[in-house]
Amino acid sequence: MNKGFSSGVANRRAGMGSAMDAGSFRELRDHMEAKGIRLSEGLADMDFETVRALTARAERMVELFPGVKEAFRGIDAGEHGADAYAGARLSGIVGLSPENIRSMSQISRDYERDVQRGFHPQGTDAASIMVHEMGHMLEAAMVRRAFPGSTPADERSRSAAWRHGDEAGRVVTRALNRVSPGWQERPREALVQIRGVSAYAAQDASETLAECISDAFSNGRRARPLSRAVWEIVRSELSG
Numbered sequence: 001m002n003k004g005f006s007s008g009v010a011n012r013r014a015g016m017g018s019a020m021d022a023g024s025f026r027e028l029r030d031h032m033e034a035k036g037i038r039l040s041e042g043l044a045d046m047d048f049e050t051v052r053a054l055t056a057r058a059e060r061m062v063e064l065f066p067g068v069k070e071a072f073r074g075i076d077a078g079e080h081g082a083d084a085y086a087g088a089r090l091s092g093i094v095g096l097s098p099e100n101i102r103s104m105s106q107i108s109r110d111y112e113r114d115v116q117r118g119f120h121p122q123g124t125d126a127a128s129i130m131v132h133e134m135g136h137m138l139e140a141a142m143v144r145r146a147f148p149g150s151t152p153a154d155e156r157s158r159s160a161a162w163r164h165g166d167e168a169g170r171v172v173t174r175a176l177n178r179v180s181p182g183w184q185e186r187p188r189e190a191l192v193q194i195r196g197v198s199a200y201a202a203q204d205a206s207e208t209l210a211e212c213i214s215d216a217f218s219n220g221r222r223a224r225p226l227s228r229a230v231w232e233i234v235r236s237e238l239s240g
């Protein structure tokens, strides 16, 4: 059940040839391009060490969930609301906010404050911003599997499922059934499980899934039961 689910995943380097070995934006871009992941030129204007650390997390997530490549296409620079570090689109792009991501020390400070007030899971760090967004890419990949066609009707179905968080809802429901059987009769139990992950996880099903993935990535077996269940369910669907 816990296959492939070890603690300290976040700190394990991918070995030779990982994104962290890149010495410049150009090297990083070429390295990722070879893996079919495009980095937009706008990222070149952002702090290189920060972009590299975040890109390395995306790379690690692709290794852990190869099926995410069915959705994830690249990273670009763009704004995503006043307070957001980043955003994810069904088209397969994760956007980083130049306004809110200025340096490693700045996002580490800001993110740590978010963890302290319970907004993000304990044990996650600033680079978890990318793990969270990759959680949304996992959902995008599941949406594409649910509606694989290429007709306008299929596209409308994908957009609606993405907007409503249908696939995230399906996964979170299955995870709750595992950790809290019978929770439908005791809805408060579900909320306690979700709020145990983080305050942001309580926003909607998509954020629940993304925060659970971030918690499980950083904390492994010490992550919340709901996070471990979500991780295992998504792994079983998108590990190949």
Ligand SMILES: [Zn+2]
Pocket (backbone or CB within 6 Å): 132, 133, 136, 206, 207, 210
């Ligand atoms: Zn999110």
